[in-house]
Amino acid sequence: MGKRGPLFAQQVMLKKWADFLGAGAAERYSRYIIEEIRQWSPISLRVIQKGTGQDPWVLGLSSDDMQLAQEAHGSRRIAEKRIWEHLARRLNCAHVESDLMAIIPQIDRGVRNEARVIELLLAQANLPRKQRRLPWLTGIVRAQREADLEGIDVFLKTDRFGQIKVQIKSSEGGRTAFWQEGGDQDIIVIVAHVQKTDDDILHEIEAEVMAHHRRRTP
DSSP, X not given: OOOOOSSBOSOOOSOOGGGGOSTTHHHHHHHHHHHHHTTSSSOOOOOOOTTSSSOOOOOOOOHHHHHHHHHHHSSHHHHXXXXXXXXHXXXXXXXXXXXXXXXXXXXXXXXXXXXOOHHHHHXXXXXXXXXXXXXXXXXXXXXXXXXXXXXXEEEEEEOTTOOEEEXXXXXXXXXXXXXXXXXXXXXXXXXXXXXXXXXXXXXXXXXXXXXXXXXXXX
């Protein structure tokens, strides 16, 4: 399935990427994902960390696949942009990627490139229609420890008055990101494990989270 690449850090769950890359890669890519998620009712992805002895169920592009897409579109930036555009358009949640990048700032420069999580798009697609148009900050977003890795813990919760509460804790570990459902409501979980954290980085994250919320609040 190719090596871990800088665009998406995770292994690819879906097979036969080669059949859908090349000229018009992004369109075929998005169509393939739509065809796959239609088979899941409801959509339910379970992401399992490498090292647990189980195969990870993760959506992403390997470095080999990204190279093919890059060649097809002339540049990596264009290839990435086209892929996200098609997925977001098909899933009616164009804001998701920009929101993700706002909430996970440059914790580690690699995270901004690697924590591109298609699961967030799928999570949005599984929400009630009226909620799809809301920022995914609505509800609970949290970064937490998973498997035997430790990372940054960020708890974000918006109450019915639109107030956001932030709690951030840190430790050291690897890094990844994903979403899952939980409890009696849709909960998007982002796990952002980083190689190194310190107080300065935590302050930056908290400041970015609050600034992002103020920008999104009328």
